Each structure stands twice: as structure tokens, then as C-alpha cells.
Amino acid sequence: MIVEEMNAMQIKKVNSETVAILVIGACENHGDHLPFGADFIVPIDLAKRISKRIGNAIVFPAIPYGVSSHHSEFKMTMSLQPDTLVKIIEDLFQSLVRNKINKILVINGHDGNIAPIELAARVTKDKYPDVVIACIESWWVLVGEIRNDLFEVWNGLGHGGEAETSVMLAIRPDLVNMDLAPEVVIPKLPDNGVRIYWKFNELTNTGTTGSPKIATIKKGENALKSLEDALVSFVNEMKIHDWKYGLHIP
Numbered sequence: 001m002i003v004e005e006m007n008a009m010q011i012k013k014v015n016s017e018t019v020a021i022l023v024i025g026a027c028e029n030h031g032d033h034l035p036f037g038a039d040f041i042v043p044i045d046l047a048k049r050i051s052k053r054i055g056n057a058i059v060f061p062a063i064p065y066g067v068s069s070h071h072s073e074f075k076m077t078m079s080l081q082p083d084t085l086v087k088i089i090e091d092l093f094q095s096l097v098r099n100k101i102n103k104i105l106v107i108n109g110h111d112g113n114i115a116p117i118e119l120a121a122r123v124t125k126d127k128y129p130d131v132v133i134a135c136i137e138s139w140w141v142l143v144g145e146i147r148n149d150l151f152e153v154w155n156g157l158g159h160g161g162e163a164e165t166s167v168m169l170a171i172r173p174d175l176v177n178m179d180l181a182p183e184v185v186i187p188k189l190p191d192n193g194v195r196i197y198w199k200f201n202e203l204t205n206t207g208t209t210g211s212p213k214i215a216t217i218k219k220g221e222n223a224l225k226s227l228e229d230a231l232v233s234f235v236n237e238m239k240i241h242d243w244k245y246g247l248h249i250p
Contacts, residue, residue: 001058002048019057019103019235020096021047024089024117026066026110029074030160031208032180036076038160038168039109040064043139045171047107049228054235058101063088067112073201082116089120097128103243105235106135114138132243136231140164143223146230150222154186158210159200163223165212170220181213182206 001013025040035041040062051057068079080088089106096104106117114137121133136142140163144155156163168176187203189196203209241249 001051003058004061014058014099014101015056016100016102017056018101019054019105020101021051021057021059022089022092022104022106023047023060023062024066024085024106024108024110024113025062025064026068026112027064027076027078028068028071028110029077029207030164031182031206031212033177033182033208033212034160034165034168035172035175037064038164039066041172041175042164042167043107043109046139046224046227046231049224050231050235053228053232057235060092062109066110067116068110070112070198071200071207073199074207079112085113085116086120086123089117090123093120093124093131093133094127097124097131102128102131103238104131104133105231106133107139107231108135108137109139111138132238132245134234134238136227139227142230143227147223147226150219150226152214153184153211156210156219156223158185158208158212159204160208161210161212162215162219163210165215166217166220167223168220169215169217170224173217178213178215181215182208183213184211185209186211 023040023043027036030038044062047059051059065078065080067082067085068077071077108117117135124131143163144151151162153162185204187209
């Protein structure tokens with residue numbers, strides 16, 4: 001069920017057992033070789049893939065903008081303020097709850113959205129304790145962890161890097177220009193558990209990190225299948241326990 005393609009009669013199929021899938025992306029430079037919409041093109045494709053397999057799920061239109069202020073030095077970055085995105089997500093969560101949907105899966109496509117998603121989820125959970133909100137915060141990290149044999153450089157990491165370029169090649173090859181893929185850039189950052197809140201132009205001059213030149217369609221297809229399997233497995237496990245967890249499971 002893809003909500004923008006459904007009419008009111010079809011929407012009547014939605015019930016309290018339906019899993020709502022929300023996608024949150026961004027509109028920003030991904031190097032010369034990838035489109036500005038990569039951060040919502042990838043997760044919305046993933047959302048549609050898993051919805052076909054888990055059955056009673058409804059996929060909502062992707063939010064195409066996110067918190068991208070750390071990319072603002074690159075032309076045509078479209079960014080929301082963090083509190084704006086928090087309120088948008090809260091409003092969407094509340095809309096779902098009002099429609100008696102208490103099972104929500106968020107698929108995020110952009111690192112700057114992670115904190116706003118968590119804030120909105122915690123506020124919503126406090127207001128509506130029965131709602132279950134789950135989130136895949138960073139698919140680009142998860143895929144390297146579950147398929148550590150798949151990528152050749154930096155575990156596939158990077159903004160427009162090996163993993164993201166491979167997945168885009170698998171989903172929308174018409175939007176990828178490999179002739180323009182930049183050389184490998186691995187930012188030098190401390191590796192001692194301390195995080196630096198950087199601006200992206202401090203890490204790269206190209207709008208890209210990682211190693212996009214070695215991306216392939218096959219890597220992208222394998223990555224998507226691994227992510228799809230992981231998310232379907234999560235949802236199926238939650239179904240077994242009626243979306244209960246923690247102390248609610250004996």
C-alpha cells in the first residue's frame with residue numbers, strides 16, 4: 001500500500017495491525033556523480049521492497065528535506081532547522097496515532113536527521129505510551145556491519161561513497177554518472193570514541209567521501225537485499241510478540 005497512489009476506499013484496508021513506514025531524506029550535493037535526492041530515493045525504494053514482503057504495511061510519501069546545515073557550503077543545499085524537522089515528524093507521528101496506527105517504522109536516509117527523529121520519537125512515546133516507534137537510523141552503516149564482505153574500502157562508508165553509489169546504481173542507474181565519480185576521500189578523524197561535529201567542507205572538497213569509483217550494480221543489489229532481509233526479519237520478529245518488547249515479553 002503506497003498511500004499517494006491509494007483512494008479513500010483502498011485506505012479502508014488500513015487497520016490497527018498495519019505497520020506505517022515513514023521515510024525521511026534530504027536534498028543536498030552528493031558529489032558530481034549522484035543526484036541531490038539520493039537520501040530519499042534509496043530509503044523509499046527500500047520501504048516499498050519490505051512492504052511487499054511484510055504484508056499489512058502502508059508506505060507514506062518521503063520527506064525530501066532534512067537537517068543539512070552541515071552541507072550548506074555546497075550549492076543548492078536545502079535544509080530545515082532541527083526544530084522544524086522535529087515538529088514535522090511529531091505531527092506525522094500524531095496523525096498516525098489519531099488514525100489508530102501504533103506500529104511505526106522510520107527509514108532514515110541522512111545523518112543530520114538522526115537527532116531530530118529521536119527527539120520526535122521520545123516526545124511522541126511519552127505522550128502516547130502504546131505507540132511503538134522503530135527506526136533504521138543509518139542504513140549506510142548497518143549494511144557494512146551485516147555484509148562486511150561486500151565492500152572494498154572503508155566498509156562502504158561515505159557520503160556518495162562506495163555503498164551509496166552502488167545502491168543508487170542498482171535503483172536508478174539513469175541518475176548516476178560514473179564518469180564524474182571523484183577519487184577516494186577518507187577523512188582523517190580521531191578514532192578514540194570522541195565525536196567531532198564537523199562541517200562537510202572540512203572533510204571533502206568534492207561533496208563526496210569514501211570510494212565511489214569502485215561502486216557496482218552487483219554490490220548495490222546485494223546491499224539492498226541484505227537491508228531488506230534485515231528489516232523484514234525485524235518486523236516479523238515484532239509480529240511474533242504482537243509488537244511487545246522488554247518487560248512485556250515473559
